[in-house]
Amino acid sequence: MAKEKICEFEQKIVKEFASQKANQELSVHAANCPNCREALKVAAWMQAFARAESQLPALPTSGFLWWKAQIIQKQTAAQRATQPLVWAQVIAFALAAAAFAGILIIIPEQFASVWKYFSESLELVAAPLLISFLCGGIIFLLLAYKSLEPFKKK
Amino acid sequence: MDESGFEKLYEKTARPLRSYVERITGSATLADDILQETFLRYLRAPLKVEDDAVKSYLYKIATNLVYDHFRQTKRASRWQILLRTQPEAEIVDDNFAGETEMMQVFRHLQPQERALLWLAYVEGYQHREIAATLNLSVMSIKVLLFRARRKLAQMLGD
Numbered sequence: 001m002a003k004e005k006i007c008e009f010e011q012k013i014v015k016e017f018a019s020q021k022a023n024q025e026l027s028v029h030a031a032n033c034p035n036c037r038e039a040l041k042v043a044a045w046m047q048a049f050a051r052a053e054s055q056l057p058a059l060p061t062s063g064f065l066w067w068k069a070q071i072i073q074k075q076t077a078a079q080r081a082t083q084p085l086v087w088a089q090v091i092a093f094a095l096a097a098a099a100f101a102g103i104l105i106i107i108p109e110q111f112a113s114v115w116k117y118f119s120e121s122l123e124l125v126a127a128p129l130l131i132s133f134l135c136g137g138i139i140f141l142l143l144a145y146k147s148l149e150p151f152k153k154k
Numbered sequence: 155m156d157e158s159g160f161e162k163l164y165e166k167t168a169r170p171l172r173s174y175v176e177r178i179t180g181s182a183t184l185a186d187d188i189l190q191e192t193f194l195r196y197l198r199a200p201l202k203v204e205d206d207a208v209k210s211y212l213y214k215i216a217t218n219l220v221y222d223h224f225r226q227t228k229r230a231s232r233w234q235i236l237l238r239t240q241p242e243a244e245i246v247d248d249n250f251a252g253e254t255e256m257m258q259v260f261r262h263l264q265p266q267e268r269a270l271l272w273l274a275y276v277e278g279y280q281h282r283e284i285a286a287t288l289n290l291s292v293m294s295i296k297v298l299l300f301r302a303r304r305k306l307a308q309m310l311g312d
Contacts, residue, residue: 006297006300011281014274015278038303041307042310043274045306049260049276050276057182065190066197068190076198
């Protein structure tokens with residue numbers, strides 16, 4: 001790989017030539033320095049490339065971007081404000097689920113006797129009660145799942 | 155910053171910034187998206203930037219967004235190659251459809267080289283300004299710019 005010889009006048013020369021203010025000394029240097037000649041050639045090409053825009057694109061208005069930024073800021077603030085509530089919902093769900101599991105594990109006998117009581121004495125009511133209980137459980141789980149959505153989006 | 159201040163800044167910087175992004179990405183659609191995201195990030199930025207550094211700050215955000223895009227594209231391409239869901243030729247780059255002859259030359263440079271050349275020779279940035287925009291040291295900028303310039307000069311021929 002060729003050793004990079006960076007000319008200290010390069011930036012100045014490019015700037016002066018671009019503004020057509022190059023003095024005699026710089027012109028002489030540019031003519032004799034291969035790096036500066038190359039820099040001028042590339043600079044001229046780059047400037048022609050920059051000007052070669054076929055059509056000016058339609059940009060969004062500053063008002064639109066300002067409005068969009070305000071909306072995003074409000075959404076972020078609202079999300080930040082409701083975050084403790086979401087956490088509280090998650091904790092409440094976890095505690096309720098743990099309590100329900102505890103009830104089923106710790107007192108299975110009592111649960112069985114309650115079930116027996118229902119099935120024997122309230123045969124007509126037991127089935128609808130069981131169905132309601134299951135539906136309630138499903139709705140509760142769905143609501144809890146929905147409360148986790150803000151976390152999933154992140 | 156109030157809305158009128160932002161309007162002035164936008165009028166002054168939006169068009170050159172969009173040209174910069176379009177030339178280094180080769181895609182007008184992507185340039186529009188990155189331009190919007192750049193200004194939105196600027197407006198949401200908690201730190202206040204000095205007036206004379208705003209332009210450089212905007213270019214820095216835009217450059218980072220461009221790099222992020224290229225990183226994501228590269229990662230996605232690797233997965234596509236791995237999964238063989240698409241032929242390799244189609245994966246490479248479809249951003250340059252309908253490009254000019256100059257753009258065809260420019261696309262042979264790496265995105266960082268394109269950014270360097272644009273900032274140095276179109277925007278007229280000093281080495282330290284380019285270094286701040288591209289998160290590199292001034293010495294690295296000098297060397298990288300030299301190499302990018304040589305590469306482009308060789309492509310342009312005599």
